[in-house]
Amino acid sequence: MDKVLTVEAMVAKVPDGASIVFGGSSLSRKPMAVARELVRQGRRDLTLIVNIGGPEVDLLLGAGAVKKVVYAFVGFEILGLAPHFRQARQRGLAQFEEWTEYTVIAGLDATIKAVPFLPTRAGLGTDVLAVNPAFRRIADPFGSGQELVAVPALNPDFAFIHVNYADCAGNAAILGDTHIDPLAAKAARTTFVTCEKLVPPEVLRRFGRDASILRIWVDGVAEVPWGAHPTGCAPQYRFDLDAFTQYLEAAAEPERWAAYLDRVRQLSPEEYVDHWGGTAGLQARLRV
């Protein structure tokens, strides 16, 4: 079984208006090649679902590709606030639904477990319940009097995940933090994996429990070296402060941002690596 395809072909399968859950977390292992390709192909009206979102959400908001964001967090961590997320929130340029870290997990897990909701106490006593109309309050059916939050199932059309290694059948190994990626892979109707390197199945199996995404959940896989850049992908590379600085400078001014987007639209995944100095240039700055 061979599920290998290009990132262009993956993204071509995503219609306008689709809902997408992204793997990774903040500045780590975000499927950025996919986010760029969504911009290149001019996708519109997307619903993005993230736990700890960052540059992927910000880029797509900045490109006008987004209708709605479901999120527990969107930011650039140590680099500050996400500029387009901030702007879009403040100007009402898209719909936003604030969840929390565990409720995003629970929403995906509800879909995985084929139930319409999962209960939690998380969110009680906060204003998340006031601003997020997706949740319901329910009583403990066993009569304790405890009130609970019913978290509805999240049903993303697509999951996009970037991993260290995968095989052609879609088995995938993540060597560092797995974040929500295994959950996203199981919950989405269609799951696409990009990887730093394709390896033979017998090599992939050697990663043992690091091979945390099983092929039965995966519909397509693409080898995209530096596919998480400018976010990091441990242990291969760390996040690229230079690239983020450029991004933040561009985002600060409309004309520069338009030029930045033009460049995103022009560069194929291979050209993108060349633009950043090729493998040698990137490794010199980013390998650890």
Add this chain to the structure above:
Amino acid sequence: MDKVLTVEAMVAKVPDGASIVFGGSSLSRKPMAVARELVRQGRRDLTLIVNIGGPEVDLLLGAGAVKKVVYAFVGFEILGLAPHFRQARQRGLAQFEEWTEYTVIAGLDATIKAVPFLPTRAGLGTDVLAVNPAFRRIADPFGSGQELVAVPALNPDFAFIHVNYADCAGNAAILGDTHIDPLAAKAARTTFVTCEKLVPPEVLRRFGRDASILRIWVDGVAEVPWGAHPTGCAPQYRFDLDAFTQYLEAAAEPERWAAYLDRVRQLSPEEYVDHWGGTAGLQARLRV
């Protein structure tokens, strides 16, 4: 931090009437040294919680130590039915509550997630719902009309788990199937781990994700070689058909069973190994 103690000292902390969840599954990695020690110390009125139970449940039922069994399955797999479980069920010698594999998982997970219940569709259309009074039927709070089973939280007083390797702080590595052991460790008020071999913490960490039980969940750890015997403990040893044959022959007749129990009461964990030919004798038959 040193949590090392003997299996005798662990079991001494278990009062009559306690509820215990056992790790392992059927003929694999059952904490049998603990089950034998519970018999030796004459514990009574225990509530046993198992997913795939087997010889540990059967021994304790046969010793009259059990008030109630919560189970999805109790049997000897390829060796047939569990003789004392069968007898106790047929003669009403203890209370029995039939759950299912996932609902046991969900009951433990509810405790871990600090909620009084978790919903599932498992059990709908079966007679498990008719005979198990612990469950409730609830409606989807989001109004789909779907009926669900509300699985109540399982709150075991103790978890007993047998693993391949552990360190003195209670970190534990399981190399084969983990079964419900990580869940049991997290859900119980007090968790005790027995292991084939204690190793230094820096060695334990090398097992990576195979170190699936973190010390924050563990209250005590004991080195008990062959502690799962006569069940198997991959990759160290497989189950002991000779020992099971003896057990089943003894269980078939009251006098022989009394003698069998006498022997269980006489042998310390070390003497038990000697009785079975010592390490050399056991390895000759059971190592793979």
Add this chain to the structure above:
Amino acid sequence: MNAVDYTPDELIIVAMARELGGEYLVSAVTPFGQLAAVVAKHTHAPDLELLATPESGAGSDPWPSISLGQFQGLSQGAVPITMEDVFDAIFRDRFRIWINPAQIDRHGNVNITAIGPWERPKVALVGSRGIPEDSSHLSQMLFYILQHSPRTVVERVDFRSGAGWGPDRERHLGLAGAPTRLVTNLGVFDFDGPDHSLRLRSLHPGVTTAAVQEASGCPVVIPPDPPITPPPTPAELAVLRAHDPLELRRWEWASEVDGLRRRWQEERAHLPLDHPEVRRWR
């Protein structure tokens, strides 16, 4: 083409194998179920993902085992997955399993819990295990019975460990987890008779429709001129036999105790069981 020699157990396993296809996690609980998956994978269903044990060891190529399932998975470098992974696959319908119930009834309800009333059974069996999960979520529910008789194929099971057709299913489950196939020593069946009742799909070679009806404790819908179950092909038989050198399938079939002991002693000689952790720590 020459006729191929095969035994009844081999016919049953091959008939089971032919029901499997697609990309699913397939559980390995019994020798018959394991071998059906192995035969399917090596003939018409290469995308199946076989487990080395009921709940772990994905990506391996295991054969049936009395006690070596986990060892095979470890030795073959199979990916150790968790029970939660398996149930996720069940709930998302990415899982297949051949279930061998003690009783099955004309509407596909199955029983592995108790003969007689649950509260005080005549024979206490084992408990519902994971069948409630399977029978509420899978789009294909596969059963086999090695001794088709009025005691195993019944009008109504004593206890529903798994949900067949009936008012509860109509109300709560619909097609999710509904029974789809039964393979016995007499033939292949489905539940597409009137009112979702047991129906013959094919007769095993040499079996008559009268024998099927006589061996069943409930009416069986029998179509006119039922087809004959196609016999195993040489390719199917070759795969099957290569993956069961100790003939564990015969043990499941006949439950000979001496045979179990001999196989338990012999089986560890048949696998290259050489786990690095064992070498490191011994």
Add this chain to the structure above:
Amino acid sequence: MNAVDYTPDELIIVAMARELGGEYLVSAVTPFGQLAAVVAKHTHAPDLELLATPESGAGSDPWPSISLGQFQGLSQGAVPITMEDVFDAIFRDRFRIWINPAQIDRHGNVNITAIGPWERPKVALVGSRGIPEDSSHLSQMLFYILQHSPRTVVERVDFRSGAGWGPDRERHLGLAGAPTRLVTNLGVFDFDGPDHSLRLRSLHPGVTTAAVQEASGCPVVIPPDPPITPPPTPAELAVLRAHDPLELRRWEWASEVDGLRRRWQEERAHLPLDHPEVRRWR
């Protein structure tokens, strides 16, 4: 005993460290939080289990990092745990974290979501992240603020990302997740004033009670003769400085951009980052 030289950031971190104890998983989100955990573990709280990143790498001995958290965990052979493991630890109260909110109010509600109304904020911040989970389950809720001012310590937060005291807590949560400590650049506080209100526990050396009240946007309960926060010991300072050779704590304190760049370039020289997978595949 000689007086020990220390800087304000070091005093704050040590005051934070002293609040930690027992056997808990401690998350590493910010340099201050990370260093507080490291100082505690290497002085009075050896049983703490430090994470190398917010959600993984247990059993390591990490120091604060701009981008190397995961790499440290991998290089040190830390056990990679999952987000689910972390939330299980939160729900079972085996977890501790120092949270740095944008606003905290007199009843310990905290805000990292938005300044101004949520629907159309004046400043959109980041979203509640995992604070709702912490503030409904942990028995110890620890907050720090590096710039104690009427904009950060307020009468009422613009948005409750985390649940302080109030009618919702009384009704649904009780003590689970209730705020317990606030450390700022001026002093150490709790919420044990009347009606669970903000109360001074100790003043940092040289700070007056008047300065505390002036810097706060809400009344602060100030006991007569409040104690002075004990300065860092030489042992505490030694641990702190050894684990922050690039002085990332200063960056969090001052947010100097050039400093970030320099540290990003330098930090990879400071760790023996040598993961076998990198060697194998490059």
